[in-house]
């Protein structure tokens with residue numbers, strides 16, 4: 639297990655878990671959904687739990703929000719124990735689950751007003767808070783319509799408003815963007831960032847979108863098979879666990895082989911891979927090939943390699959250096975791609991599915 643949070647930060651923890659564990663048993667089969675999670679989240683952090691389908695992200699969130707009792711271990715949320723002080727925890731958090739929380743036949747504003755009253759807020763305070771949330775989540779103009787007539791993005795923003803009516807210190811979002819098209823996804827991310835900037839709300843969200851975790855979260859906690867396998871900033875994870883990739887394309891496959899041999903002296907511990915590059919016209923003889931090389935700091939290495947190859951009369955036809963992604967991090971930690979493990983790809987399929995639902999009914 640790799641964690642970089644061992645040195646205690648100065649701010650107070652809003653979440654603290656010790657050996658948090660959940661087993662499900664059905665038909666004599668036991669599933670270890672969450673296995674001994676030790677976690678600390680501080681006031682004001684924006685944290686993403688990233689992992690493939692079935693990794694244990696939602697189960698973790700459901701335990702932290704008191705919806706599921708842990709099988710073992712303990713956790714304190716906003717200073718209260720999730721098992722013994724459930725009401726105190728619930729009063730201080732907002733939770734937006736995977737399904738839509740608002741009643742389809744209700745008007746958005748009415749849903750917000752009912753929610754505030756449920757939390758014991760006065761009529762006037764609820765109305766003022768509803769106005770504020772409608773404006774800040776860009777729902778002006780649609781809040782007085784029935785939920786069933788709103789687009790997927792508008793409904794998701796209404797869900798977030800519902801989770802924020804009682805001004806929680808801590809907001810849990812379970813896969814907030816799943817089912818949204820890319821534009822609405824970016825829009826939602828902007829709203830989450832703005833919320834945090836405006837109210838200092840601590841946000842913990844789950845996602846299997848690699849780009850979302852990368853762009854939105856300051857801290858990414860990677861979960862696999864119910865265990866925390868890495869915990870750092872996106873940049874820190876990449877620097878620590880993944881290499882950049884260099885691709886040098888040659889018109890002649892023999893030159894690619896010669897270049898790969900020559901590159902060995904620069905990166906002796908990383909053998910280059912040679913991949914054929916088929917000519918779409920089929921006319922070129924001999925066929926081209928590309929040299930693919932992984933190195934710790936490929937973009938900085940590239941100019942030196944190019945100079946050397948040029949001196950040897952082996953200048954490539956094209957060269958690219960790609961920075962690592964969080965998928966490279968996951969691959970380096972688990973030996974599997976997050977896409978193959980049922981992460982981003984299935985999420986994209988969900989989004990494609992839901993694009994059809996984006997059009998207001």
Ligand SMILES: Nc1ncnc2c1ncn2[C@@H]1O[C@H](COP(=O)(O)OP(=O)(O)OP(=O)(O)O)[C@@H](O)[C@H]1O
Pocket residue numbers: 662663664669670671689690691692693694695696697698846
């Ligand atoms: N109520 C339940 N009964 C039995 N098994 C369950 C239950 N809820 C979750 N699981 C199992 O626990 C494991 C973790 O599930 P969980 O929903 O927490 O994963 P996840 O990372 O949130 O996945 P996804 O990204 O698909 O939402 C999975 O193997 C799942 O099938």
